[in-house]
Amino acid sequence: MIREERQFTVDLAVIGSGLAGFAASIFAINRGIRTAQIGNTGAVAYTTGYLDLFGRLAADQLLDDPWRGLRQLAASQPQHPLARVTEAEVRAAFDEFVAFLTEAGVPYGQAGERNVMALTPAGTIKPTLCVPSTMQGGVDALAARARCLIVDFRGLRGFSARQVVANLRQEWPQLRAEQLVFPGMEHGELYPEVMARSLEVPACREELAARIRDVLGDADVVGLPAILGMHHPHLVMAEMERLIGRPLFEIPTMPPAVPGIRLREMFEQVFPTRGLTLIPQQKVDAVRFADEAVRLSLADSYGPIAISAQTVILATGRFLSGGLLASFDGISEPLIGLPVTQPPSREGWFREQYMDKEGHPVHTAGIVTDADFRPLSAEGGPYDRRLFAAGLILAHQDWIRGRCGAGIALASAFRAVDAVGRELARSGGQSGKHQSAEGRRDV
Numbered sequence: 001m002i003r004e005e006r007q008f009t010v011d012l013a014v015i016g017s018g019l020a021g022f023a024a025s026i027f028a029i030n031r032g033i034r035t036a037q038i039g040n041t042g043a044v045a046y047t048t049g050y051l052d053l054f055g056r057l058a059a060d061q062l063l064d065d066p067w068r069g070l071r072q073l074a075a076s077q078p079q080h081p082l083a084r085v086t087e088a089e090v091r092a093a094f095d096e097f098v099a100f101l102t103e104a105g106v107p108y109g110q111a112g113e114r115n116v117m118a119l120t121p122a123g124t125i126k127p128t129l130c131v132p133s134t135m136q137g138g139v140d141a142l143a144a145r146a147r148c149l150i151v152d153f154r155g156l157r158g159f160s161a162r163q164v165v166a167n168l169r170q171e172w173p174q175l176r177a178e179q180l181v182f183p184g185m186e187h188g189e190l191y192p193e194v195m196a197r198s199l200e201v202p203a204c205r206e207e208l209a210a211r212i213r214d215v216l217g218d219a220d221v222v223g224l225p226a227i228l229g230m231h232h233p234h235l236v237m238a239e240m241e242r243l244i245g246r247p248l249f250e251i252p253t254m255p256p257a258v259p260g261i262r263l264r265e266m267f268e269q270v271f272p273t274r275g276l277t278l279i280p281q282q283k284v285d286a287v288r289f290a291d292e293a294v295r296l297s298l299a300d301s302y303g304p305i306a307i308s309a310q311t312v313i314l315a316t317g318r319f320l321s322g323g324l325l326a327s328f329d330g331i332s333e334p335l336i337g338l339p340v341t342q343p344p345s346r347e348g349w350f351r352e353q354y355m356d357k358e359g360h361p362v363h364t365a366g367i368v369t370d371a372d373f374r375p376l377s378a379e380g381g382p383y384d385r386r387l388f389a390a391g392l393i394l395a396h397q398d399w400i401r402g403r404c405g406a407g408i409a410l411a412s413a414f415r416a417v418d419a420v421g422r423e424l425a426r427s428g429g430q431s432g433k434h435q436s437a438e439g440r441r442d443v
């Protein structure tokens, strides 16, 4: 049966549903830009939930002050995406993003002047800028070296209370581990996502709280893997704290992890109510730059979809997400065929040592842009003035080493959406409702 094509006409199409794509959609919604977002699921579930701005400048130089780090970066790596935005833009991007998440039911702490030290799934510590409110207690307990109980669950892989305690005991002596059986999941392997959904049921919360109370001992605070509900986790946590009688905090687990799934599900619920056309769990198959509009085509189980957009933000990530493709011939950008800056040959992709502290050149490959994050063509000018790029697909950054994944995503999406607004105003596209960052009143 031939299905009828569904057609959407928008001012902005955001391709990708990682943090960069979601941030671009938030900024566009807040500026009244008619937007469609298309993105395959997956990437956001990898994140810990921590929003890193900038945690490491050089091999062994962890940053306490990310803002100072950004100023140093501008001097040492002027091509880095974070060196191409102003500090004011980075601050505005974090504030606007975090405000949206908080209002939509996944509260985060605001970006401060200093990085905080937060717990990783392995029980190591990393610098980050913003943490979900359910994880703030871990930052505080670590800073205070509080008497703390870490709980894990039989059958849960990827999170071990004993490992957390073993890795931190030197600097946090009052840390203790206990293993419990999760209510209703006495046998087999446990999955954080299933546990989180179970804890939305009052009876499960009561039973788990009773089991934690039994092993509480003299602990002043209790750390759990990130399983405290999928929607409105701060409310689930508050109820558990009331039942246990002690403050709690969450620690991220290995991916796929609940903090990212929470964000994805929240966006999928909230965006359509804010007027955004969301086409989740799909990939754009082709992008064509016609004179009157950019035409995107894809298909879902209901048939073909055509999107006609005045502007496009490409936020398709790196290799893991399919935004970049590595082959024997080199690294390519598979959707549009944009030029990719990369080492001259495969021999130059990796350094000799796998664990080389300088990282590997392949990780800085990506798309080169102008100051507004418009990808450049091989000739050096904008590939198309209606096309912008944001997030990890950008060249000249190694987000893993720099601990700057969310920072690049949010800051580049912020600048790109502002430039989209200017482009729409220039071309007379859209209803003229949109406002640039300076002209915007409500967030």
Ligand SMILES: Cc1cc2nc3c(=O)[nH]c(=O)nc-3n(C[C@H](O)[C@H](O)[C@H](O)COP(=O)(O)OP(=O)(O)OC[C@H]3O[C@@H](n4cnc5c(N)ncnc54)[C@H](O)[C@@H]3O)c2cc1C
Pocket (backbone or CB within 6 Å): 015, 016, 017, 018, 019, 020, 021, 038, 039, 040, 041, 042, 043, 044, 046, 047, 048, 049, 050, 051, 052, 053, 255, 282, 283, 284, 285, 315, 316, 317, 318, 320, 321, 322, 323, 335, 390, 391, 392, 393, 399, 404, 405, 406, 407, 409
């Ligand atoms: C294991 C892991 C842990 C992390 N932990 C942290 C952390 O603690 N703190 C932090 O700040 N950052 C962290 N990050 C990084 C963070 O996830 C990224 O910085 C962030 O998601 C921004 O990336 P992005 O949106 O540019 O790309 P991605 O997140 O990779 O998203 C790209 C999206 O584009 C989609 N896509 C690709 N091709 C198409 C197409 N043709 N059509 C439509 N969609 C397409 C993909 O499906 C995906 O949804 C972590 C990442 C990983 C992998």
